[in-house]
Amino acid sequence: MQIVARPLDLARSGPWLGALLLTALVAFWPTYLAPPSFRASSGYIHLHAATATLWMLLLVSQPLAIRARRVSWHRVAGKASYALAPMVLLSMALLAHSHLQGIEGERYAIQTYVLYLQLSLAVLFATAYALAITTRRSVALHARFMICTALTLIDPVVVRLMLWADPTPDWNYQWFTFGLTDLVFVGLIVLERHSRVGRWVFPAMLVLFGAAQAPALLALTDTESWQAFARWYAALPLT
Numbered sequence: 063m064q065i066v067a068r069p070l071d072l073a074r075s076g077p078w079l080g081a082l083l084l085t086a087l088v089a090f091w092p093t094y095l096a097p098p099s100f101r102a103s104s105g106y107i108h109l110h111a112a113t114a115t116l117w118m119l120l121l122v123s124q125p126l127a128i129r130a131r132r133v134s135w136h137r138v139a140g141k142a143s144y145a146l147a148p149m150v151l152l153s154m155a156l157l158a159h160s161h162l163q164g165i166e167g168e169r170y171a172i173q174t175y176v177l178y179l180q181l182s183l184a185v186l187f188a189t190a191y192a193l194a195i196t197t198r199r200s201v202a203l204h205a206r207f208m209i210c211t212a213l214t215l216i217d218p219v220v221v222r223l224m225l226w227a228d229p230t231p232d233w234n235y236q237w238f239t240f241g242l243t244d245l246v247f248v249g250l251i252v253l254e255r256h257s258r259v260g261r262w263v264f265p266a267m268l269v270l271f272g273a274a275q276a277p278a279l280l281a282l283t284d285t286e287s288w289q290a291f292a293r294w295y296a297a298l299p300l301t
Contacts, residue, residue: 072125072202072205072206072209073125073128073129073205074125074129075125075205075209076122076123076124076125076126076129079118079121079122079125079209079212080122082118082212082215082216082219083115083118083119083122085219085223086114086118086215086219088223089218089219089220089222089223089226090111090219090222092226093222094107094111104160106153106156106157106160106301107157109149109153109156109157110150110153110154110156110157112153113146113149113150113152113153114150114153114215116146117143117146117147117150117211118212118215120139120142120143120146121208121209121211121212123135123139124136124139124140124208125205127139140198143191143195144195147187147188147191150187151184151187151188154180154181154183154184154187155181155184155300156300156301157180158176158177158180158181158184158295159295159296159298159300159301160300160301161173161176161177162174162177162292162295162296163296163301171284174283174288174289174292175278175283175284177283177292177295178277178278178283178288179217179218179236179278182274182275182277182278183214183217183218183274185274186210186214186270186271186274187211187214189270190207190208190210190211190214190267191207191208191211193207194207194208194210194211200259200260202257202259202260203259203260203263205260206260206263206264206267207263207267209250210263210264210267213243213246213247213267213271216239216242216243216246217236217239217240217243220238220239220242221235221236221239224238224239234278234279236275236278236279237279240271240275240278240279243271243275244268244271244272244275247264247265247267247268247271248268250264251264251265251268
């Protein structure tokens with residue numbers, strides 16, 4: 063009996079993206095969604111939470127619309143992304159800037175590390191989205207790049223689950239969260255090895271994600287050049 067290899071059907075990604083969104087809601091419950099935390103959160107946190115949630119809902123809705131053969135709904139969501147994606151990036155930039163204000167000492171040093179995580183994820187999100195729009199006439203390419211925007215959520219979600227379990231780790235949790243993100247890429251690469259179009263997207267994005275992860279893992283955020291950038295960024299009149 064001959065087994066026919068089938069390409070990965072990205073139109074079935076909706077439930078998986080929905081599961082990622084639900085996991086995010088659990089991860090952010092103690093530090094944001096719980097009533098005391100929610101009331102104490104700044105407007106910048108609320109803006110980022112709202113735009114990120116809307117983005118994930120958009121990603122969930124698009125493959126569902128394709129499966130339901132509601133192409134017009136998919137197009138409406140695509141047009142909405144032109145406004146929503148810049149708002150996601152703006153919220154990330156403002157949130158990162160606000161967290162640098164009025165702190166010093168060890169807390170400031172930690173925050174400059176977090177600044178790199180925030181801005182590097184913003185760059186990865188922007189790159190994946192820009193490529194998704196550039197390749198929107200190719201369903202295979204467009205869908206893959208849109209999925210890559212969602213994969214930027216894995217690190218902040220999983221690291222909060224880990225901090226919930228152990229708030230004072232003696233090792234860098236990013237080794238696990240970045241490794242998990244990369245493992246998802248590897249899984250997608252294996253699953254779509256029989257696809258005829260677009261197989262290069264996930265390997266290429268894995269390289270980009272790995273390059274963005276390296277400075278955090280190798281403690282390059284402690285260098286004077288990054289610290290100088292952090293001081294410059296903190297001094298900008300943004301928040």
